[in-house]
Amino acid sequence: MAEVVLETHGLTMRFGGVVASNNVDFKLRARELRCLIGPNGAGKSTFFKCVTGLQTPTEGEVIMRGVETTHWMPHQIASLGVGIKTQTPNVMDSLSVFENIWLAARRFHAPRNANRKTQEIIERLALGSIARADLGQLAHGERQRVELGLVAVGDPWLVLLDEPAAGMSAEDVERMTEIIHELNKTAAIIIVEHDMQFIRSIAEMVTVFHQGKVLMEDHVDRVMSDPTVRNVYLGKKA
Amino acid sequence: MPGSLSKDAITIILVTAILTWVMPLIISTYTLTVLIVYGMLGLSLGLIWGFGGILCFGQAAFFGLGAYTYAIAAINIGESTVPMILAVLVPAVFAALLGAMMFYGRLTDVYLGVITLVVTLILFKFINSTAGPQYVIGDARLGGFNGIPGFQTLNIPGRPDDYIWGDSYFYVCAILLALVFFLVSALLRSSFGRVAVGIRENETRISLMGYDVRARKTVLFAAGAAIAGLAGALFANWSEIVTPSLFSLGQSAEIIIWCIVGGLGTRFGPVLGAAGLAYLKFLLGQQTMIDNTLITGLILVLFVLFLPRGIVPALASLWKVSFGRRPLGRIPQHRRMRNRERING
Numbered sequence: 069m070a071e072v073v074l075e076t077h078g079l080t081m082r083f084g085g086v087v088a089s090n091n092v093d094f095k096l097r098a099r100e101l102r103c104l105i106g107p108n109g110a111g112k113s114t115f116f117k118c119v120t121g122l123q124t125p126t127e128g129e130v131i132m133r134g135v136e137t138t139h140w141m142p143h144q145i146a147s148l149g150v151g152i153k154t155q156t157p158n159v160m161d162s163l164s165v166f167e168n169i170w171l172a173a174r175r176f177h178a179p180r181n182a183n184r185k186t187q188e189i190i191e192r193l194a195l196g197s198i199a200r201a202d203l204g205q206l207a208h209g210e211r212q213r214v215e216l217g218l219v220a221v222g223d224p225w226l227v228l229l230d231e232p233a234a235g236m237s238a239e240d241v242e243r244m245t246e247i248i249h250e251l252n253k254t255a256a257i258i259i260v261e262h263d264m265q266f267i268r269s270i271a272e273m274v275t276v277f278h279q280g281k282v283l284m285e286d287h288v289d290r291v292m293s294d295p296t297v298r299n300v301y302l303g304k305k306a
Numbered sequence: 307m308p309g310s311l312s313k314d315a316i317t318i319i320l321v322t323a324i325l326t327w328v329m330p331l332i333i334s335t336y337t338l339t340v341l342i343v344y345g346m347l348g349l350s351l352g353l354i355w356g357f358g359g360i361l362c363f364g365q366a367a368f369f370g371l372g373a374y375t376y377a378i379a380a381i382n383i384g385e386s387t388v389p390m391i392l393a394v395l396v397p398a399v400f401a402a403l404l405g406a407m408m409f410y411g412r413l414t415d416v417y418l419g420v421i422t423l424v425v426t427l428i429l430f431k432f433i434n435s436t437a438g439p440q441y442v443i444g445d446a447r448l449g450g451f452n453g454i455p456g457f458q459t460l461n462i463p464g465r466p467d468d469y470i471w472g473d474s475y476f477y478v479c480a481i482l483l484a485l486v487f488f489l490v491s492a493l494l495r496s497s498f499g500r501v502a503v504g505i506r507e508n509e510t511r512i513s514l515m516g517y518d519v520r521a522r523k524t525v526l527f528a529a530g531a532a533i534a535g536l537a538g539a540l541f542a543n544w545s546e547i548v549t550p551s552l553f554s555l556g557q558s559a560e561i562i563i564w565c566i567v568g569g570l571g572t573r574f575g576p577v578l579g580a581a582g583l584a585y586l587k588f589l590l591g592q593q594t595m596i597d598n599t600l601i602t603g604l605i606l607v608l609f610v611l612f613l614p615r616g617i618v619p620a621l622a623s624l625w626k627v628s629f630g631r632r633p634l635g636r637i638p639q640h641r642r643m644r645n646r647e648r649i650n651g
Contacts, residue, residue, distance in 0.1 A: 154514070172515045
């Protein structure tokens with residue numbers, strides 16, 4: 069078995085009286101691809117934000133490659149080599165595609181190498197024709213692809229993606245799937261996702277969240293056929 | 307930014323040479339000197355606001371701090387070299403401390419504006435209330451609302467009796483502005499500057515890339531204050547007196563208007579805006595029919611309504627439309643319309 073790269077123990081997040089994330093124990097191994105699913109308000113995104121440092125959990129701890137990162141800031145976590153893509157596109161609209169990716173590359177490479185890495189990623193993601201265009205003028209799918217590019221350019225060993233397929237055309241999703249599989253060769257990946265179609269096409273292990281807790285964790289086929297999961301998604305009492 | 311830094315340098319030298327040759331034929335060097343000083347002050351806010359996205363309502367605080375630091379140090383030391391250096395360092399350190407407090411405290415833009423505004427007010431009120439003889443720093447009396455007159459003005463380094471004044475002071479100021487402009491260009495071309503622009507565009511993304519946004523904003527804020535401080539010291543040398551009005555809110559507001567009118571996100575815009583509006587104010591000051599501030603306000607409103615990006619960006623896009631490269635000949639009218647719709651949509 070590969071080493072554990074991400075672990076949480078008893079991760080709890082309360083907003084006033086609401087427990088958005090309740091005592092979550094989670095383990096992810098190197099080069100694993102894991103999907104987090106669950107109905108709205110199940111605590112997927114809260115879990116995601118606690119792991120990435122965008123929010124500080126009320127209780128519990130987060131451990132990455134043996135280092136406790138519970139109270140770290142997002143930039144410290146990203147500096148470890150963790151690539152993060154948030155739910156809403158977080159890109160720099162008035163800068164070109166090249167500049168966006170270059171800025172991400174520059175964090176881990178000297179300027180000359182950053183130029184080379186940026187070129188590589190632009191070719192890999194087939195962004196060559198729009199490399200000099202401002203990001204604000206691009207279509208949604210292209211912007212998502214660029215954001216994935218600036219996550220990939222840092223050669224992360226852990227990638228956290230919050231709803232990467234949201235609002236994308238079938239063709240874009242297909243391309244996105246390819247990119248994710250390629251990233252997966254070197255990095256462990258967590259995908260928070262709603263789109264069952266997308267999950268069926270990409271997932272192996274799936275963790276189901278429900279009311280802040282982990283409901284089950286199993287192979288995608290078994291999760292999909294599980295009656296409890298079906299009930300949760302259809303909104304019936306399990 | 308297109309082109310390279312050496313190209314920038316050549317452009318800056320050429321433009322400076324032409325302007326310092328032509329402008330004195332039109333406007334007196336005495337007036338031009340203060341326009342240059344204001345240009346530098348505009349550039350200082352243009353750097354942190356236009357490229358770093360930090361809207362500082364108190365840029366006048368650093369300007370005044372630079373001027374007062376120079377005056378007080380010049381009285382105590384009696385030679386201008388060290389006071390000039392202090393006039394850059396003191397505002398920079400002050401801004402670094404203030405900036406660290408604000409950025410590490412994760413204040414949002416609105417509170418940042420309020421705090422910088424209040425700091426300016428505090429300095430203004432404090433300096434105004436230092437009329438009594440007990441307020442002295444070394445040999446220098448702070449002098450309250452009367453300010454500090456009669457300090458040693460700029461001299462050739464090491465020779466306190468050889469003053470630099472009149473035309474030669476104008477050339478010194480012009481060269482210093484060109485130098486600062488070059489340093490700002492170099493900063494913006496460096497990785498630090500490119501990341502700063504990234505922060506302006508999207509702070510969350512930059513921090514998710516692994517950059518420490520707080521530290522970078524603090525450094526940029528201090529750099530802007532250093533430039534404002536230098537402008538303050540040059541102003542003190544020009545007017546030969548420093549008064550609390552340097553810290554006034556009116557002064558702070560004016561700097562913001564310069565930047566908006568000249569064009570944010572450009573290096574030249576704030577300099578042009580500052581010099582242009584300051585000259586207009588100078589001209590209007592010679593008549594009594596219309597109130598000066600009314601005109602400044604009107605200009606601001608007109609620009610916000612009709613030219614919200616400012617003069618320089620508007621001229622730049624006009625230039626592009628008329629002389630820019632067109633890869634496939636003239637773009638047909640209907641296609642251009644469609645493109646515009648896409649940008650708007």
